[in-house]
Amino acid sequence: xxxxxxxxxxxxxxxxxxxxxxxxxxxxxxxxxxxxxxxxxxxxxxxxxxxxxxxxxxxxxxxxxxxxxxxxxxxxxxxxxxxxxxxxxxxxxxxxxxxxxxxxxxxxxxxxxxxxxxxxxxxxxxxxxxxxxxxxxxxxxxxxxxxxxxxxxxxxxxxxxxxxxxxxxxxxxxxxxxxxxxxxxxxxxxxxxxxxxxxxxxxxxxxxxxxxxxxxxxxxxxxxxxxxxxxxxxxxxxxxxxxxxxxxxxxxxxxxxxxxxxxxxxxxxxxxxxxxxxxxxxxxxxxxxxxxxxxxxxxxxxxxxxxxxxxxxxxxxxxxxxxxxxxxxxxxxxxxxxxxxxxxxxxxxxxxxxxxxxxxxxxxxxxxxxxxxxxxxxxxxxxxxxxxxxxxxxxxxxxxxxxxxxxxxxxxxxxxxxxxxxxxxxxxxxxxxxxxxxxxxxxxxxxxxxxxxxxxxxxxxxxxxxxxxxxxxxxxxxxxxxxxxxxxxxxxxxxxxxxxxxxxx
Numbered sequence: 001x002x003x004x005x006x007x008x009x010x011x012x013x014x015x016x017x018x019x020x021x022x023x024x025x026x027x028x029x030x031x032x033x034x035x036x037x038x039x040x041x042x043x044x045x046x047x048x049x050x051x052x053x054x055x056x057x058x059x060x061x062x063x064x065x066x067x068x069x070x071x072x073x074x075x076x077x078x079x080x081x082x083x084x085x086x087x088x089x090x091x092x093x094x095x096x097x098x099x100x101x102x103x104x105x106x107x108x109x110x111x112x113x114x115x116x117x118x119x120x121x122x123x124x125x126x127x128x129x130x131x132x133x134x135x136x137x138x139x140x141x142x143x144x145x146x147x148x149x150x151x152x153x154x155x156x157x158x159x160x161x162x163x164x165x166x167x168x169x170x171x172x173x174x175x176x177x178x179x180x181x182x183x184x185x186x187x188x189x190x191x192x193x194x195x196x197x198x199x200x201x202x203x204x205x206x207x208x209x210x211x212x213x214x215x216x217x218x219x220x221x222x223x224x225x226x227x228x229x230x231x232x233x234x235x236x237x238x239x240x241x242x243x244x245x246x247x248x249x250x251x252x253x254x255x256x257x258x259x260x261x262x263x264x265x266x267x268x269x270x271x272x273x274x275x276x277x278x279x280x281x282x283x284x285x286x287x288x289x290x291x292x293x294x295x296x297x298x299x300x301x302x303x304x305x306x307x308x309x310x311x312x313x314x315x316x317x318x319x320x321x322x323x324x325x326x327x328x329x330x331x332x333x334x335x336x337x338x339x340x341x342x343x344x345x346x347x348x349x350x351x352x353x354x355x356x357x358x359x360x361x362x363x364x365x366x367x368x369x370x371x372x373x374x375x376x377x378x379x380x381x382x383x384x385x386x387x388x389x390x391x392x393x394x395x396x397x398x399x400x401x402x403x404x405x406x407x408x409x410x411x412x413x414x415x416x417x418x419x420x421x422x423x424x425x426x427x428x429x430x431x432x433x434x435x436x437x438x439x440x441x442x443x444x445x446x447x448x449x450x451x452x453x454x455x456x457x458x459x460x461x462x463x464x465x466x467x468x469x470x471x472x473x474x475x476x477x478x479x480x481x482x483x484x485x486x487x488x489x490x491x492x493x494x495x496x497x498x499x500x501x502x503x504x505x
Contacts, residue, residue: 033062033063033064033065033153033154034153034154034182034184035151035152035153035154036151036152036154036181036183036184036185036186037148037149037150037151037152037184037185037186038057038148038149038152038179038181038186038187038188039146039147039148039149039185039186039187039188040055040146040147040148040149040159040187040188040190041145041146041187041188041189041190042145042146042189042190048145048190048194049140049144049145050140050144050145050146050147051140051141051142051143051144052139052140052142053139053140053144053147053161054137054138054139054140054161054162055137055138055139055140055147055159055160055161055162056134056136056137056159056160056161056162057134057135057136057137057138057149057152057157057158057159058079058129058132058134058135058157058158058159058160059076059079059135059136059153059155059156059157060075060076060079060083060125060155060156060157060158061073061074061075061076061103061104061107061155061156062074062076062153062154062155063153063154063155063156063180063182066154066182071180071182073104073107073108073156074100074104075099075100075103075104076135076155078132078135079129079132080099080100080103081128082125082128082129082132083103083125084099084103085128086121086124086125086128087103087106087110089102089103089106090102107156118178118228119228119229119230119285120230121178122158122176122177122178122228123176123328125158125176126158126160126176129158134160134162135155135157136149136152137162152181154181154182155180155181156178156179156180156181157177157178157179157180157181158176158177158178159176159177159178159179159188160176160177161176177190177228190225190227194324194333194335195221195222195224195234195320195322195333195335196221196222196320196335197219197220197221197236197318197320197335197337198219198220198221198337199217199218199219199220199316199318199337199340199341200217200218200341201215201216201217201316201341201342201343202215202216203216203218204341204427204431205339205341205342205427205429205430205431206313206341206342206343206344206425206427206428206430206431206432206433207341207342207343207344207397207427208343208344208345208346208395208396208397208398208423208425208436209303209343209344209345209396210303210345210369210394210395210396210399211303211304211305211307211345211393211394212302212303212304212394213302213303213396214247214300214301214302214303215244215300215301215302215303215343216298216300217298217299217300217301217316217341218296218297218298219236219238219296219297219298219318220294220295220296220297221236221294221295221320222291222292222293222294222295223254223255223280223287223289223290223291223292223293223294223295224280224291224322225291226280226281226287226323227287229280229281229285229323230281230285231281231285231323232280232281232322232323233277233321233322233323233332234277234278234279234280234295234320234321234322234323235275235276235277235278235320235321235322236275236276236278236297236318236319236320236321237269237272237275237318237319237321238272238273238274238275238276238316238317238318239271239272239273239316239317239318240273240301240316241308241314241315241316241317242306242308243303243304243306243307243308243314243343243345244301244302244303244304244307244314244316244343245301245302245303245304246267246273246274246299246301247299247300247301247302248267249299249300250265250267250274250276250297250298250299251297251298251299252265252276252278252295252296252297253295253296254278254289254293254294254295254296255289255290255293255294256294259278262279263276263277263278263279264276264277264279265277276297278295301316303343303345303394305394307343307345307394308345309345309346309347309393309394309455309456310344310346310347310453310454310455310456311344311433311453311454311455312455313342313343313344313433313455314342314343314344314345315340315342316340316341316343317337317340318337318340319334319335319336319337320334320335321333321334321335322335338430339430339431339432340431341431342431342432342433344396344397344425344433344436344455345393345394345395345396345455346394346395346396346397346423346425346436346455346456346457347391347392347393347394347395347453347455347456347457348367348391348392348395348447348456348457348458348459349389349390349391349450349456349457349458349459350365350389350390350391350392350403350458350459350460350461351388351389351458351459351460351461352388352389352409352460352461352463353388353460353461353462353463354412354462354463354464354465355462355463355464355465358388359387359388359389360388360409360412360463361387361388361409362407362408362409362410363388363405363407363408363409363461363463364405364406364407365390365403365404365405365406365461366403366404366406367392367395367401367402367403367404368401368402368404369395369399369400369401369402370399370400391456395423396423397423397424397425397436398422398423398424399422399423400420400421400422401420401421401422401423402418402419402420403418403419403420403421404418404419405418405461408463409463411465412463412464412465413463413464413465414463415443415461415463417442417443418442419441419442419443419445419459419461420440420441420442421438421439421440421441421442421447422438422439422440423436423437423438423439423457424436424437424439425437433454433455434454435449435454436449436454436455436457437449438457438459441459445459445460445461446459447459
């Protein structure tokens, strides 16, 4: 019996030891309040500027101890009135200790979890605090893309941007922020890359097309950081120039997935050709897409008969309107593409002259290309007027052309062979036309750029007058016959007289 009791007691002792060991693991001693470094940084490829930018931090609740996820908060008396105003807790008949406890309970249990509600709470709290002195302030140095609060006491902070950043295009409004700081070193990432878009035509900054051609446009952007926004505006306004016609074939993708069906497209939307609104957050304020995913919008346009000819080119404007302040979603910024891609159409002036340099009217020429995209515009006919000149419109680079004289001026020889050539254009890095050249011009002709417009070329074609041949009838012929008859008669008389003289001898 005693042996049995000893065994039971030993087993119980082991169980107690195991329990105590488990307790030592599960219930480690809490860490008392401390301090550390809190960095406010921006994420993304393009850092936003913190240069000369002041960030204020308000310690709403101090932290007295931390035990894993269990944090003990105490109300900071400096901001107690503001907290009571925004939390709407009942204070009537309560002691300071009870009010403090109610505020801590609200923080731990009633604090909103929805990003939209958190944003509204933070904004309201910022308004209630007003001009009260912040707990700590930091200002970014020259060239800074982040700021650091050094030796910051642990606590639950409201962090706000002290400056009006609306005038600084390299800053993005990401504040106010609510953050519980209880680590030695921590970084809070805020909205960074300012939304921007880019645009190409046929994959380039500049291209050329003849009337009737179809050109392909691509607008690219990135999914923005929508943290703190309950709603987010991401809208692109696109406006065609008069020489371009929209083909109503717009497609939108985000992260490689077609989202055209969930994108709001309005066309036409005067004075714009169309607008595209891409939803970025859902009804609860949660982000629909991952930050940084590529937004791609594609569509085509046809170059029409109203196309601008020459170096001015045909623009297709696009602007991005986006939200930039979580505290006020009605505030938006506009991003405009610095250099718009252009579609150029070129012209060819033909001057018709004679061998003495005088203008000739009445010549008819046809210009044809090898393009099969626009058969209606594949050839143009021109007739030289009284000044001997005419112009072909809507030519493009990398096209082979044939100029054929189908009607020559009266009294002048037609060209013995068509004139062939091809065009080659060069553009700078932003798509502006540098030059367009005619190459491989046949027949010894030259085609040069006009001084007035480097998108218009000019050539001179000479017609030679025909030689005058003798007539084959009329009074001239009769005269020749009479003279010939007289000469023949005289010869006969001379021959007869000569023979008579010989006989007499």
